[in-house]
Amino acid sequence: MFLKNILLNDFRNYDKILWEPCNGINFITGSNAQGKTNLLEAVFFSGLGYSFRKKDRDVIRWGKTHSSVRATYFLKDMPVDIVADINEEGKKKILINGAEDGRKFLPGRFGIVLFRPDDLETIKGPPARRREFIDNEIGMIEPVYRRRLQQYRRVVEQRNNLLRVGGGKDLQSLKIWNEQFYRYGAEVLSGRIKLLKKYSPLVREMYASIAGNHENLEIKYLSTVKISGGTDTEQIINDFIFEGKTREKEEFYKKQTVIGPHRDDIVFLINKQDARHYGSQGQIRSIVLALKTAQLQLFRLETGEQPILLLDDVLMELDDRRQHYLLQLIAGKYQSFITSTTLDDSIKRYVDRVYFVNKGTVKEES
Numbered sequence: 001m002f003l004k005n006i007l008l009n010d011f012r013n014y015d016k017i018l019w020e021p022c023n024g025i026n027f028i029t030g031s032n033a034q035g036k037t038n039l040l041e042a043v044f045f046s047g048l049g050y051s052f053r054k055k056d057r058d059v060i061r062w063g064k065t066h067s068s069v070r071a072t073y074f075l076k077d078m079p080v081d082i083v084a085d086i087n088e089e090g091k092k093k094i095l096i097n098g099a100e101d102g103r104k105f106l107p108g109r110f111g112i113v114l115f116r117p118d119d120l121e122t123i124k125g126p127p128a129r130r131r132e133f134i135d136n137e138i139g140m141i142e143p144v145y146r147r148r149l150q151q152y153r154r155v156v157e158q159r160n161n162l163l164r165v166g167g168g169k170d171l172q173s174l175k176i177w178n179e180q181f182y183r184y185g186a187e188v189l190s191g192r193i194k195l196l197k198k199y200s201p202l203v204r205e206m207y208a209s210i211a212g213n214h215e216n217l218e219i220k221y222l223s224t225v226k227i228s229g230g231t232d233t234e235q236i237i238n239d240f241i242f243e244g245k246t247r248e249k250e251e252f253y254k255k256q257t258v259i260g261p262h263r264d265d266i267v268f269l270i271n272k273q274d275a276r277h278y279g280s281q282g283q284i285r286s287i288v289l290a291l292k293t294a295q296l297q298l299f300r301l302e303t304g305e306q307p308i309l310l311l312d313d314v315l316m317e318l319d320d321r322r323q324h325y326l327l328q329l330i331a332g333k334y335q336s337f338i339t340s341t342t343l344d345d346s347i348k349r350y351v352d353r354v355y356f357v358n359k360g361t362v363k364e365e366s
């Protein structure tokens with residue numbers, strides 16, 4: 001997949017611009033606060049239908065009532081035209097080849113990998129960050145998984161309401177919700193374990209080539225449900241029910257759902273030590289770099305399409321060796337968009353096109 005062109009209309013600090021990036025490494029440079037990240041955000045928005053910043057409707061140019069992005073992607077050499085429009089109420093309209101369609105059919109489902117400075121938090125931050133990573137960033141290629149996750153979240157919300165209000169006294173209603181809770185929960189759990197099974201070996205391999213073979217990275221899924229084996233959903237449902245029964249009193253006391261994938265975590269172990277607590281800054285950067293490069297590979301293997309890479313302000317944060325590792329890996333393979341205030345000569349040789357961003361305008365280096 002690659003992005004052929006993109007038209008921004010009242011998007012952040014852009015009035016109206018048409019941009020045709022190349023199908024290679026696009027380097028976007030300029031001073032601070034000129035619109036480099038905004039441009040990446042527009043690419044992300046066209047590919048996935050939402051922003052990677054806080055509120056979607058914040059993308060609307062100040063003083064305007066709506067914002068739109070039109071883009072043409074090529075998927076297996078076939079053009080796909082996208083229109084993603086949002087108004088001040090936050091209402092979105094997505095057109096794919098002229099027909100109104102849902103977000104889930106946007107080209108981003110074939111993989112848009114975003115790497116930002118705060119991705120270090122995936123390792124160091126709270127468990128919710130790691131769950132978000134697996135659900136949103138890896139799970140984006142599995143529509144069924146995403147659907148189950150949404151259903152599961154709705155059930156947990158209902159269940160929590162019942163526990164909060166009635167302290168679990170309304171056993172009849174709880175029983176009805178439990179049926180869906182165990183099924184969707186088991187499907188999400190099984191989905192996550194399957195995703196990690198495919199993804200972890202790629203991450204380990206990437207990490208070894210960044211950090212060296214003397215450092216062994218392991219990814220472990222820590223579930224609040226004791227799983228007796230495998231990814232078989234029916235078996236996980238039984239495990240779930242068993243665990244649910246033993247923790248029933250605790251749930252009534254705490255007035256919330258205490259087990260399930262919404263409470264699980266993932267740990268990264270380097271030579272058996274938890275990187276979150278014992279990893280150096282450099283090791284944590286290497287894990288994140290391994291996560292991102294493995295994501296590119298996973299998407300390519302799973303979807304048969306080349307994913308797109310967005311690197312926002314991170315390249316210069318990496319040391320020389322990691323910079324070159326990454327650039328060598330993506331050069332000639334993945335359409336990439338890299339933002340930075342500076343462009344060193346050592347990096348320039350990998351770059352296919354350089355763009356200067358200045359006050360909401362984009363100009364190609366002549």
Ligand SMILES: Nc1ncnc2c1ncn2[C@@H]1O[C@H](COP(=O)(O)OP(=O)(O)OP(=O)(O)O)[C@@H](O)[C@H]1O
Pocket residue numbers: 011012013014030031032033034035036037038039058059060061062313339341357
């Ligand atoms: N909704 C909006 N409407 C108009 N301008 C906006 C809007 N949101 C942000 N901006 C402006 O966009 C600019 C920031 O753009 P962006 O985040 O892309 O900067 P950048 O070039 O990536 O900078 P840095 O190098 O500091 O990361 C700021 O000048 C900000 O005031």
